Amino acid sequence: MPKLLVLTLLAGLLTPCPVATVTTTDGPIHGTVTANYRSYQGIPYAAPPVGALRWRPPEPVQPWTQTLDATAPGNACPQAPGEPHTDENCLYLNVSTPPEAHRLPVMVWLHGGSFISGAGNDIDPRSFAAKAHVIVVTLNYRLGVLGFLAHPALDAEGGDQSGDYGIQDQQAALRWVKANAAAFGGDPGNVTLFGQSAGGASVCMNLASPGAAGLFQRAITESGGCLAPEPDKAIAERNGTALTAQLGCTDLVCLRSKTPDELLAAAAAIPYSPTYSWHPVWGGSVIPVKPADAFHNGQFNRVPLLVSSNRDEATILIAQQYPDGITADQYAQLQTGVFKAAAPQVLAHYPAGDNPALTFARSTTDWFFSCTSLGTDQFASGLVPTYADEFADDNAPGWPNPLFPLGAYHGAELQYLFGHLDKPAQQALADRMIGYWSRFAWTGNPNGPGLPAWPRFRPGDVAVPAFAPGRSQTVDLAAEHQCAFWAALSAGH
Template sequence: MGRYGKVVVAVWLTIELLSGCGAQSNISSDPAVAHTEQGTVRGNMGDGYVSFLGIPYAAPPVGDLRWKQPAPAPVRPQELAATATPSECVQFAPDSSVAGSEDCLYLNIYRPSKADAKSLPVLVYIHGGSLTTGQGSNTDGIAFASQNNVVLVTLNYRLNGFGFFAHPALSAEAGGSSGAYGLLDQQAALRWVKANIANFAGDPSNVTIFGQSSGGVSVVSHVASPSSAGLFAKAAVISGGWYPDTPPLAPAEARGAADATSWGCTGDDATITRCLRALPASTIVRATYAPLQQEFVPVVDGKVLTMTVEQALESGHFNSVPYMTGATPDEWALYAAPVLANAPLTAQNYDSVTAAYVSTIADRPILASDIRNLYPAANFENPTKAYVAAVGDFKIACQHLKFADLVAKVQPDVWAYQFAPASVPNYEPGMDPAYFPGPELPWFGSWGIFHTSDIQYWFEDFRQQDRTSANLNLSAVMRQYLVNFASTGNPNGTSLPNWPSLRSAPQTVLNFGAPINPSFDARTEHNCSFWENYNLQE
């Protein structure tokens, strides 16, 4: 390690020691101004809230800091105008061009505008996007801050090859570990929140992490990670966390080594790392992942994750905090229908196609006759929707309940839900609807209650035409349950239907629909008594 690296580590350790002594509140009398360890920031006043956008929580991971543990953000001698959306991390745009910047480790904070607010619950949202795309600014915390009197934080973290690329040379350089840079970024953001959020009216001892899709995978990883201990007090997983058999480091290193060779980076470790850090972003963003996974996933790198997520939960070696989890009924529609558009399934082949695919991700073969008996084609609008239901039940609906059951063996405060209103707008905040979810396919029909369709409800982030009383009311109820959970570890509160914990009602979950149903039999609905006989191996 060079002189600069030693200085960075020394400064980082000093900050860690100081922050471990307890965050000191230094709240400004002006709610649009906040003091941080790196300097003063000034935000934007809104209607009932203040937003602080683009606050750096770590140094830009560029040059020699590419593929290294995030270093502390530098001290600023002048006030930072935290009024503009920060750059997204490098990723592919919808038109397949390369967008974003490596200088992307920023977070956004939303707090109530009343100056006397202090020690409020803090929610930290980790965005989804297959650990490949997305940004914290795709959603905002305006509704949470202005209506629910909490502090909400969103953040960027390194993605795709920048966040999850592993290579033997990088592992050797870092003491045996690589491929977890995105998770390390998230940990650094949580440490920054612990150290500074009191000056934004937040309670550093009451931080809830929640994430959707791969953001939920990230949350589950932090629940299982020894190095994330103490960084959060509660955790909520939204349509995520379905990779129980977390892959080992070696295959990820092998893929990284193959990528590096194809990019012309060969030789000894020092030569390879020097070559890799000199590559353009447009090359790194094309790093490969395991074919069956279809996206980047966390690996057992030996530092952030020391065992698979399932091993951590089954052994009880995880961060036992109040836990909330849920999914939608049509999670797999957007993944399956476009792929099968040129050859929609038929009543004659849907069972064998479904069984063949699920068998590739299960620990033993699935019989086509079981698919046919559990998912009769006559019960669905078309046979492809039977495929969507079966795959979604195995990979997501029953998987998140399995995770919740394991947590509940140790932690009594576990709540599960399903998001299933009669219909939802075809929209995801921050995305062009023409691209995602995209136009419905005439042969397939409605996307249903698709993956990501609940984000607009959690954040009350609707298009104007979708701000109906039904949508706004459901959003208010969902946010109130989540805020209650963030406040006390229990989602229940005055005027809300009572939501039983998983321990008290193990067969049922709360269904977010019209009306709210706190006794929905999700396990029967999704055939979990069948799927629990198989282990997901992805």
């Protein structure tokens, strides 16, 4: 065989697989196809929310006829001060599929970041899509003051929808998925909405939102229990009015003339509750009632639910916020700032001890994460199939912390779902978790062949599986995280 022909054949073998074209409802796109996955990135799902469309519900995207290059992510949405993203033209999503796809479940991922940072391409879902044999959609949604500004003037022009533009973006993306899933080999009638941290809280918001009814058939929330405190419309409008004054504006024309950087800087200067910054709000037409009340009263979109929390959620948050630790006096001040008149009870139940920063992390884990997750389980389980777990890897990979071991910290499970672990026992746990998540997406029940049995959560239960490498066990979530104390404290105030 001639040498040139051999080299040509070898070059063909080494060249990436050809780009694949898919026709969406808005126009044709082309992405990347390999032996292991298909990937389509930077697909616009709504019109750019700029100019007069800033602080309005998402509008339909302008259709196109020329094939759109979908081989790279779109712009991330403007972030918290110090982050590099400032482009409001950011309503893009990404689709990852196995090499062959036909009527597969679709899993729509909502990223975390405290509602002020993050993007859909923060994770790489291609390996998860292939292992789980599902289609994964990730997306950007408006963040911070651009996504969650509430103001009476905005309600006057938009029908009591202010404060929840980021949630409306998520619902616009879900409508896009329903319209386009089949073009990628997905089943538009089998959509799982899942997310972590702010993304998990967003899942709860959509469960409590009438506008999301019918847009997804299953839900997974990671580190975002649906009973966690969220701002009401009155609090949010107070902060919106303060922002307007901070910027020297008296009308929406002035507000919409400000750059994203100016808005983000002004928003960062507004004093807010210690428990949240610019978050979705309840009390308007998008989220009519507090999510906790929606679950308590059964007024939520009833779909099978998987609720996951991490045993040591707040360790990494406190270590990052207070890298030098805190004193006992600072600890008392912090608890007083959060719990006001109830702070003495909290301080008595969680004395500062030798490491006040660790105590603060433990109390924050218990009340804000673990017990709100358990409460979600208990309210939902009487109405919908509910499965609950605690991620409990003592040695989850992460960065070293001189103050205290991080343990199973906030976000630690993401590398088990979307990454690769060096230790065989941890990778085995990752494979088991992906198996559970995928079976839940397929059937609404995480159990399946080759997986340890995962009991359905029932009303009154407190025990949940604890996921750790090399062992299967259950844990009493209520006892481990002092939930009786927090329930009594909540009932008394």
